[in-house]
Amino acid sequence: MKISDFDFFLPPERIAQHPAQPRDTAGLLHVTQTALEDRIICDLPHLLRPGDLIVANDTRVIPAQLTSRRGNATIGITLDQPNPDGTWHALARNTRRVQPGDILTITENFAAEVITKDPDGGVTLRFNLTGESFFVALRDVGELALPPYITRPSGPSARDAQNYQTIFAQREGAIAAPTAGLHFTPALLQDLQARQIDRATITLHVGAGTFLPMRTDNIKDHRMHAERGEISLPIAARINATRKNGGRIVAIGTTVVRLLESATTEDGVTHPFNDRTSIFITPGHRFRAVDAMVTNFHLPRSTLFMLVCAFMSTPHMHAAYAHAIAKNYRFFSYGDACLLDPA
Template identity: 65%
Template sequence: MRAADFDFALPPERIAQHPARPRDAARLLQVGGAGWQDRQVRDLPGLLRAGDILVANDTRVIPAQLEGRRGAARVGITLDRPLADGTWHALARNARRLRPGDTVDFAAPLVARVERRDPDGGVALRFNLEGEAFTAALRATGALALPPYIARPDGPGPQDAQDYQTIFAAREGAVAAPTAGLHFTPALLAGLEAAGVRRVTLTLHVGAGTFLPLREENIDAHRLHAERGEVSAGVAAAVNAARAAGGRIVAVGTTTLRLLESATDESGTLRPFAGETDIFIRPGHRFRSAELLMSNFHLPRSTLFMLVCAFAGTERMRAAYAHAIASGYRFYSYGDATLLERA
C-alpha cells in the first residue's frame, strides 16, 4: 500500500479553529453497513445499547512546548515521553545542532543536558528538576503543543488550556489531546449512564510523533514513535465481563483503540498492560477488541486515517469523508466526530 492511496482534498475552511459549544453539539457522522447518517454527538446515548461499555483515554495534556537557549542559539523543544533512565525523549527544532553534553537553558530554574541523539531524530534530555518541582516548572514555562493546523499566531490562549483537555483527563503525560474525548460533557455522560452504557478509562499518553508527517510512500516502511500506556486489571476485567454478557466495546478515539489492540490477546481477552506500544494499524489488520469506534476526522495521508480505513473499510471511509466535506463537517482536533461500525 502507498500513502497516495489515503490522500484526499480538504478545503482549508473545513479545518476547525475552535470547538463546538457546547461540546456535544458537534456533528456526528454515523458510518455502518447501511451507509451513513448525519447526527449530533448528543445523540450518542440513543445509538448505543444497554450493556455496551465505553472505553476512553484519561491522559491529561501537559504544556510540552519549551523555548530555550544553547548559548546564544534559540532552541525549540517538544517533550515526547519520559524514558526508563530518567531522561525525556524530545523533538527539537534544529536538532542537528544539539550534541551530547550541550546544556539548554529554559526559563529559570529549568535546565536540561543533552544526553544523546536518538536514531529517530529526537534527543534525550536530562532535566535538573524532578517530580513536583519539574511539573511546577513545566506549568510555569511550557505551552500547549497545539497542532500546527490550529492557527494561533500569538500562541495558545487561556481558552485553549480548557478546550484542549477532555472531561476524562486525569493522568498527566500527553503532548496532544485524545481528541474524540473532547466532545463529552457532563450531560452526555449522564445520558449514557441512564441508557445503561458502562464507562471505564485506560491511559495512553499521546506523544509528539502524532504530529509527524508520513515520510515513506510505502506505508509498510513507516514506524510510529512509541507511546506509554496502561490498562489496569480492573478495567480489563470490566471490559471482558461486558463482552461476555453480549455488550459491545466502544473505543473513544484512535489512541484508545491502539492500546486496546495492543493489550488484547488472540482470543479477544483484554489483558492488563503497562509499557510502551508502537502499534501501526493499517488495512489488513485483524481487530480483536472494539466493535465501535468514535473518532474525529483525520488528515489525508495520515496514519490515523489509515487506522479508520482499517477499522471501517477504505472505500467506505473515502466515501464517508467525501460526504462530510461536501456537507460542511468540521475536521481535525476541534472538529466534528464519527461513529464507526467495524467492517
C-alpha cells in the first residue's frame, strides 16, 4: 500500500483552532457499515448500548517544550518519553552544538545532562530534578507542545492549558492530548452511567513522535514511534468480563485502540500491560480488542487515518471524510469526532 492511498484534500478552514464550547456540543459523525448520520457528542449515550464499556486514556499532558542554554547557544527541547531509568528521550533543535556530557541550563535550579545523541536529533537527558520536583519545575517554565496546525503566534494561552487536557487526565507524561477524550464532560459521563454504560481508564503517554509525518512512500517501510502504556490487572479483568457478558469495548481514541490491540492476544483476551508499544495498524489488521471507537478527524496521509481505514475500510473512511468536509465538520485536535461503529 502507498501513502497516496490515504491522501485527501482538506480545506484549511476546516482545521479547528479552538474547541467547541461546551465540549460535548461538538459534532459527532456516526459511521456504520451502511450509513452516515450527523449527531453531536452528547448523543453518544443513545448510540451505545447498556453493558458497553468505554475505555479512555488517563494520561495527562505536560508542558513539554523547554528552552535551554549551553554557553551562548540556545537549545530548544521537546520532551518525548520518560525512560525506566529516570532519563528522558527528547527532540532537540540546534543539536549540532550538543554533545554527550554537555549540561543544558534551563533555569538557575533546573538543568539536564546530555547522555546520548541520536543522528535524527533525538537526545537522552538526565535532569537534576526528579519526581514531583521535576514536574513542578516543568509546570513553572515549560510550554505546551501544541500541534503545528494550531496557530498561536504568541505561544499557547492559559485557555489552551485548560482546553488541551481531558476530563480523564490523571497521570502526567503525555506530550500531546489523546484528543477524543477532550469531548467528554461531567454531564456526559453521568448520562453514560445512567444508561448503564460503564467506563475504565488505561494509560498511553502520547509522545512527540505523534507530530512527525511519514517519510516513506510504501507504508511497509514506515517505522512507528514507540510509546509507553499501562493496563492494570483489575482493568484488564473488567475488559474481559465485559466481553464475556456480551458488552462491547468502545475505545475513546486511537491511543486506546493501539494499547488495547497491543495487550490483547489472538483469543480475544486482554492482559495486563506495562511496556512500550510501537504497533502500526493498517488495513488488513485483525482487531482483537475493540468493537467501536470514538475518534477525531485525522490528517491526510497519517498513521491515524490508516488506523481508522483498517477499522472500517479505506473506501468507507474516504466517503465518511468527504461527507464530513461537505458538512463543515471541524478537523484535528480541537475539532469534531466520529463514532466508528462497524457492528
